[in-house]
Amino acid sequence: MQVSTSHEATARAMDVPLPDAVPEAAPGADGPGAPPPELVVRGLRKTYEAETAPVRALRGVDLTVGHGEFVALMGPSGSGKSTLLHLLAGLDRADEGSVTLAGVRTEELGGARLARLRRRHVGLVFQFFHLIDHMSALENVALAALVAGAKPAEATERARDLLDTLGLLEKQGERPAALSGGQRQRVAIARALANRPTLLLADEPTGALDSDGAAEVLDLFTRLHRDGQTILMVTHSADVAGGAQRIVRMRDGVLLDADTSGEPS
């Protein structure tokens, strides 16, 4: 069982250079031999205009996730974890602060460039899967590969490989509605990996699953991490977080611990 998710593999698959990728020396990346951190967040703020009063969901978040790291993000409900993840993936815009993804600062990028950066570097897994109902498991996964620029045959091939790896090959023709929660989440993870992302973001991937399902997913993440995949995972479960390399805690829109562990020392 071999999941090819390393940086090298990604670089091979996504051989087209990004014209808008402006590599920038990430903070802390001083050694010429050390790889730059996968993700650097500085002073990130986000306020939602709610009906009653504005909600300050993020009040200055600093976070660095190193290459190949598996980080668990924990915190009480409403502390801003999902908001942070969305901003990291470029699914929403921050009010202030910067996100540097694979060496590219995202806040200045336009919609199309942000989308290309996302398709090249980011894989996302949600608590509620967000699979497309009228596509089969295989098509859901292949769609992501297609969007990432693969040819149809390659996309199908890759989707089948991933489903095989995740033990879902016999369910490839099934629609999401016909799958169990754990199976759906595995399809969603396969989809998130279809573009060989350098950073896998997961928002409570086990939240909708029972303990067996959660163990399944965690096992999968551990394997991915072992193969070099960088992972940032939001979770409420201490057990699940225990599988990670490092735990970051959040409360009221800020990270509690001084966050340096991702930076090479």
Place this chain on the structure above:
Amino acid sequence: MADAFGAIRAVARAELRVGWRATLLMGLVFGLVAGIVLGGIGLAGRTASAYPRLVDAVHLDDARALVAADQPQLAAAVPSLPAVAQARTDQAWIAQIDGPALRFVSIGAPTTEHDGLVEPVIVDGRAPARGAPDEVTLSEPLAQSSGLGIGATLTLRMLTLDQVSMFDVGFGPPAGSTTTVRVVGIARMPAWGGALANVQAGPAFAAKFLPDIVGYAIYARFTAEPDAAQRFGAAFARTAAVVDQISPSVVSQYLPHTVELPSATVDPSVRAAEQVLVGGLIVFVVVLALGGLQVLGQSMLRHHSARGATQRVESALGMRASERTAARALAAVGAAVVSGVLAGGVVLASGWLEPLGSQARFEPAPGFRPVWPLVVLGGIGTALVFVLVVAIAAAVAGRRRAAAVPPVRAAAVNPFRRWPAALLGMRLAMHGRVGRGGVPAVATVVAASLAMAGVVAAVAFGASLQRLVDTPARYGQAADLTIVDAREADIARIVADPRVAALDVGATGTAELADGEPLEVASRDVRKGHMPIAVAGGRMPTGPGEVAIGPRLASGLGLDVGDTIEVRRVQGGTVVLHIVGKAVLSSQNHGGIGDTAVVTPDVMRAIAPGQPLYDAAVLAVPGAADALFAELSQGLEVFQREVPTAVANLADLVTLPELLALVLAVVAGAGLVHALLTAGRRHAREVAVLSVLGATPGQVRATLAVMAATTVLPALVIGVPLGLGAARVLWWQLATATGVAGDLAVPGRLLIVIVPAVLAGALLLSLAPAARAARTPPAVALATG
């Protein structure tokens, strides 16, 4: 139970608080649409029933005969002939009326009471008073052609019977009484003429001018026996023959002893026009009803799906599905009542609509005529359907996800769907999401295809109708002028005239088929130029043994090009003629279209006994027709082109298909706009997922564009041919009933324009959801979708 009802009421109140505006708006829209649909049904009923209602209202007679005044024995014998259940004998006069042109009218007046037999409907004014000898009603056609209205006076100079007998040789000034009458009413009948005089007076007139009568108009109603008409006809002929021997009439050459059968003779073009009108209206009603239901269903599904979470909470609190649905139905009752009242009101108002097109001239009760059952039951039905749709939408929205989901058929990604946008767009277009606010996409495609077919059919039908009305050759009237009984010397002179573009000398006679059926035959002898004759399939006859028959004759005999007919020869024996074409000629005898068989002059002489009627048909060079007519009419009996009634009936319809097409296009367009916009909204979550996967705004636009195109393409691919097919069938029926060529005028330019136009419109529309998707951050779309 009481508890459950309390819960239902509480939920209903909550529903009302949140959704009363949307529900009320839907109630108003649905009520309006339902009202138009029901009004359309009412109008279709009024249109289709106009003719039979008129027949009822006027107590139409079964048989009619005009008997000369010098054969009173015959008139007296008719009421006691076999098969007569009821009879009435009127007196008849012929009078010259003052006016710019020499003009004669016939006048009829009853002498006796006649309960319930031939009572023309008075559409304006009143009937002549019993005691007033100076009051008359005019037939609608006479009032129209003469311009005489109510209050007009006209001077009648009556002819004596002797003068009538000298009609063809001239008789000097009228020798009968002269009187001035006043028009007090305008009367309506299914048809006028023959024994039924265009001017109807009262008993006082009848008594006063008894000495001046030229005949008796006898109306009879038959007993219920099936062969009543034949028995009556035979008995009348026998009696007439006897009377002719005892005392022949001086006007026998003008008054052959013929029996008209008004109740049995309905002009086929009247029926055809009625069918077209009612058919078009039904298409309109069906499309509108489907569209209305689709919009209501979709809106309601969306409304209730958006609040699906509430239902889940209620379910968790122990409310059963039926109770949740009932609560929502209860909340919709107010809006349902509004929709029902509105629908009833619209139906009531539609009572003002007269029958469509040419059928309006048969309406026995013009003006406001509400269909109360339709108003009441339609209103109640509308309210019930509204509640039902709301209940179904709520039930579907609140239903748990079905356990078994069929697997997607293709396990592999179809290689034709090369592009992720195309893949997703097509998938989204083809799969409405029932549980989340979409009616299955099949319904959209079916409705759109039907509407498209309706538009194409209506336009093609309208184009065919317009072409017929605009092309006299298509109804056998290519000639600008027809000269009756033209002599060779005159013909030679006219042929030499440079203003004459074409001249045919036609001969018309009556031959007999082998089984004795009469067959009107004509031949055309070309003397100059080319007179266009519409040939609907095949060609004109060129030699012996060939015949081209009229389309109506062909369908009546069940024959087509390639078949043969057997016709009796004058010298005895029969001749077999091959049908080489279907030619549209209008009859010289009775003005009907497409009933005539065309042969070469030689064949004509061989099969038509007696002297044929000769006429010269003249086609003038453009612009010269009027001058030529003015000149030729000095010395010859010349007629200008006349539009046959059947075609005039159809000409009344010309704007209707276009109107129908317009309405259908608006309904279809609105439906499509609604479908595309809601589809964009419905699929906001999928579009957001696409963005998450890294699709650029351009790819999102493309996805939505593909989705829009996939939604409308089936409508075009199915609708256009379906519409053309429907138009072809409809037009063929109408054309055959009318006697003209049944080939459809395909609106080529429309077809070339409509496909790209609809596609472009759909693509343009897809920009709206695309712009919304671009504005909304995927994070927000995912949270709310």
